[in-house]
Structure formats: C-alpha cells, structure tokens
Amino acid sequence: MRQISTLYGEVVVLDAYKLQSLIFPPDVIFDIGANIGVFTHYAHEMFPDAPIVAVEPHPPNFAVLEEFAPLGTVLFNRAIGCGQMLHYPDPEGGVGGGETYISNGDGYEVPDVAGHRIEEVDVQSLLLDALHKKYVRPGDRLAIKIDCEGAENILFAHPPSVEVLQKADFVTMELHPYWMDGESRDDPEALASRVHKILGETHRCDSEIPMFYAWRKPDGEPIAGRGEFGGLLAERGLLGNAAEIGVCSGTYSRDILDWGVRHLLLVDPWRELSDAPCGISDEQHEAYYQECLTNIQGYEDRTTILRMTSVEAAKQTPDESLDFCSIDANHRFEGISVDLPTWWRKLRSGVGAILAGHDYLSPDYGVNRAVTEFAAERGLHVHLVIEHQRDASFWMEKP
Numbered sequence: 587m588r589q590i591s592t593l594y595g596e597v598v599v600l601d602a603y604k605l606q607s608l609i610f611p612p613d614v615i616f617d618i619g620a621n622i623g624v625f626t627h628y629a630h631e632m633f634p635d636a637p638i639v640a641v642e643p644h645p646p647n648f649a650v651l652e653e654f655a656p657l658g659t660v661l662f663n664r665a666i667g668c669g670q671m672l673h674y675p676d677p678e679g680g681v682g683g684g685e686t687y688i689s690n691g692d693g694y695e696v697p698d699v700a701g702h703r704i705e706e707v708d709v710q711s712l713l714l715d716a717l718h719k720k721y722v723r724p725g726d727r728l729a730i731k732i733d734c735e736g737a738e739n740i741l742f743a744h745p746p747s748v749e750v751l752q753k754a755d756f757v758t759m760e761l762h763p764y765w766m767d768g769e770s771r772d773d774p775e776a777l778a779s780r781v782h783k784i785l786g787e788t789h790r791c792d793s794e795i796p797m798f799y800a801w802r803k804p805d806g807e808p809i810a811g812r813g814e815f816g817g818l819l820a821e822r823g824l825l826g827n828a829a830e831i832g833v834c835s836g837t838y839s840r841d842i843l844d845w846g847v848r849h850l851l852l853v854d855p856w857r858e859l860s861d862a863p864c865g866i867s868d869e870q871h872e873a874y875y876q877e878c879l880t881n882i883q884g885y886e887d888r889t890t891i892l893r894m895t896s897v898e899a900a901k902q903t904p905d906e907s908l909d910f911c912s913i914d915a916n917h918r919f920e921g922i923s924v925d926l927p928t929w930w931r932k933l934r935s936g937v938g939a940i941l942a943g944h945d946y947l948s949p950d951y952g953v954n955r956a957v958t959e960f961a962a963e964r965g966l967h968v969h970l971v972i973e974h975q976r977d978a979s980f981w982m983e984k985p
C-alpha cells in the first residue's frame with residue numbers, strides 16, 4: 587500500500603491542493619480521483635458544512651474510501667470518462683496507488699502509449715456536467731479537486747465539462763501530460779498552458795507543475811490581482827504621483843514603477859517600532875532596505891524614499907496630490923485605522939484616485955475591520971482583489 591503518511595504529507599501538511607488559499611467556504615466540493623479519501627477528509631475538516639462528492643474508479647481504493655468517508659459524502663465508484671473504460675495498472679500497484687482509468691469518446695482519443703499494459707474494465711464512467719447538474723444549485727460556490735492520473739484530459743476536450751470548470755469558484759488539480767493527445771504529450775508546460783487557455787478568462791490561474799490552480803475572478807471586478815492596478819490607472823489617466831506605505835524589500839515598488847507612474851513615494855521606517863513591532867530585527871530591516879535600493883535602481887529620478895513612519899511621512903506630503911496609494915504597513919487595527927484617513931486626504935478628489943491595501947482578509951490582522959468601518963462611514967464601495975493566497979487586497983475610489 588502506498589504510504590498513507592505520504593498522501594497525508596502531500597495533501598494535508600503541504601496543502602498541495604491549496605485549500606488553505608480559499609477565502610470563502612465552498613458550498614459543494616467535488617473530489618475527482620478520491621483515492622482512499624485523504625483529500626475528502628481534509629476538505630471535510632476544513633469545510634464541515636460543504637457536502638463532498640467523491641469519485642474513485644479503482645475498486646480497492648474505493649473500498650477504503652467507502653469504509654472511512656465522512657458521513658454524508660456522496661460516493662461514486664466510477665471513472666472520469668465516456669463509455670468503455672480502459673485500465674492501465676500502476677506498476678507499483680496496491681491500495682492508495684495511482685491507477686489510470688481512461689477512455690475514448692466525446693472528442694478525446696486515448697493516445698497509444700507504448701509499453702503500457704491495457705485492459706478493458708467494467709467500470710462505469712461519468713463526466714463533470716452530470717455531477718454539476720445533480721449536486722450544484724444556482725448560487726452555490728463550487729470547489730473542484732481533480733487528480734485522476736490523466737483522465738482529466740478528456741474533461742478539457744468535453745465542452746459541458748469545460749463549462750463546469752469555468753463556472754467553478756476554485757479548481758485545483760494535478761496534471762498528467764502523459765495522457766494528452768497530440769504532439770506535446772511529454773510537455774507538462776504545454777498542458778498547463780492549454781488549461782490556462784481554458785480557464786484564464788474566468789479565473790486567476792497559477793501552476794506549480796504538475797499542480798494547476800484556478801481561482802474564479804470575482805464577478806464584475808475590473809482587476810483580478812494587485813499587479814493589475816497599472817492597467818486600471820493607465821485607462822483612467824492616473825499615472826501621476828503614487829505612494830507605497832510599507833515597502834519592505836521593494837518588490838511591489840518596482841512593479842508600481844514599471845506601470846509607468848510619474849513619481850513614487852516609498853515610505854517605511856525600516857526599523858522595529860516600539861508601539862507596533864513586526865518581529866523583524868533591525869539588521870533584517872536594514873537588509874530589506876538595501877534590497878529595496880537595488881530593486882528601484884535606475885528609477886532614482888522618479889522615486890523619493892521617506893525612511894520614517896507613515897504618520898511622519900504624511901506630514902511632508904501635500905493633500906490632494908496622489909493618484910494612487912497602496913497601504914501595507916502597520917496591519918493592526920489601531921495602525922491601519924490611522925493610515926486610512928491620513929492617506930485618503932492625500933488622494934486627488936474627483937478623478938477616481940485609488941486607495942488600495944494588502945492583507946484585507948487575513949484573520950490575523952485588523953485590516954478588514956478598519957477598512958469596513960472606514961468605507962461604511964463614507965458610503966464607499968470596497969473592491970476585492972483575490973491574490974493567490976489568503977492575502978487578498980482591497981481598493982476604494984475617492985469620489
């Protein structure tokens with residue numbers, strides 16, 4: 587038997603499917619290629635209210651899944667595919683192993699892979715649209731995990747399944763290029779870019795080959811990552827003065843400069859503050875400062891560094907002078923509650939200037955509460971930008 591500790595390590599300890607990146611509790615979870623149920627259990631622990639639909643074709647794996655699955659899990663001893671299923675036994679074999687069940691049909695031809703022992707098996711098949719129709723209600727947030735040893739390739743060639751993937755709020759999968767059709771079957775990057783083409787419009791995608799992740803972009807939001815503010819600012823003619831409050835190593839500063847802003851103010855004391863320590867030694871702060879200088883090298887004529895706190899720097903910054911300000915400094919409620927109104931005053935009125943900030947949804951910080959209260963007092967809409975991890979950003983437009 588494949589070591590349960592290995593599966594547990596990958597799925598739970600390493601969070602290989604990035605369930606921890608979800609900032610919403612899903613209403614329904616599909617576990618495609620459920621194996622013996624390690625992911626099913628992990629997902630159930632994290633989201634106990636979400637029903638899980640688990641699909642596993644290999645009878646010995648399914649037997650374990652069935653015996654130990656959390657109460658209420660909907661179980662299918664079926665394979666992702668269409669019609670007659672073919673089984674390519676895992677040479678290592680055994681319970682918990684990666685057995686391949688694959689089929690022709692619905693636009694997908696199983697490639698002829700030399701050296702594989704193939705047997706026709708009597709396992710029923712299904713595709714994603716059937717599951718979606720039965721288990722997902724309008725408005726449900728759906729998370730789909732897929733690891734089915736190559737059978738996922740039929741999904742990418744099956745328009746109704748593609749439609750389900752495009753509607754899902756989160757898709758997390760292991761890709762198996764070996765079972766691709768066409769030229770590029772030994773090229774994992776090619777498979778990732780093919781999936782990116784399918785999901786890139788609707789989702790923010792990321793891949794760490796062989797893993798592929800896709801978070802659905804919030805409906806109606808004009809941008810899907812804080813790196814995209816540049817396009818929004820350019821569209822609005824707002825590439826004038828910008829400020830970054832809380833700079834650290836200056837990687838984001840460099841991004842902001844690359845958008846083409848006329849001038850960027852970089853504010854950070856690069857030292858531990860006694861009233862709001864962030865647990866970084868002064869030596870490390872100094873190293874970040876030096877890294878920042880390197881990051882903005884070549885941009886000296888468009889940057890000003892104010893090595894001081896946000897409040898001190900604000901005193902030197904004229905009101906109504908900025909088109910864009912990003913706050914990522916003191917994340918405590920008390921700190922960000924001061925920074926928000928302070929830097930809001932620095933934005934130009936009547937042009938659509940933007941106040942943005944990081945770590946909006948992190949439960950460890952006071953950012954969310956401060957932003958919510960700030961926006962409510964002024965009747966502002968808070969836009970949400972979901973990043974790869976929990977560190978979503980917010981932004982608000984100054985009327």
Ligand SMILES: C[S@@+](CC[C@H](N)C(=O)[O-])C[C@H]1O[C@@H](n2cnc3c(N)ncnc32)[C@H](O)[C@@H]1O
Nearest residue numbers: 832833834837838854855856895896914915916
């Ligand atoms: C999370 S890091 C900033 C990361 C950076 N914005 C980025 O995206 O790469 C937070 C930074 O805020 C700085 N900081 C903490 N309190 C601050 C304050 N009151 N005013 C300005 N900067 C502060 C810290 O020194 C630290 O470098």
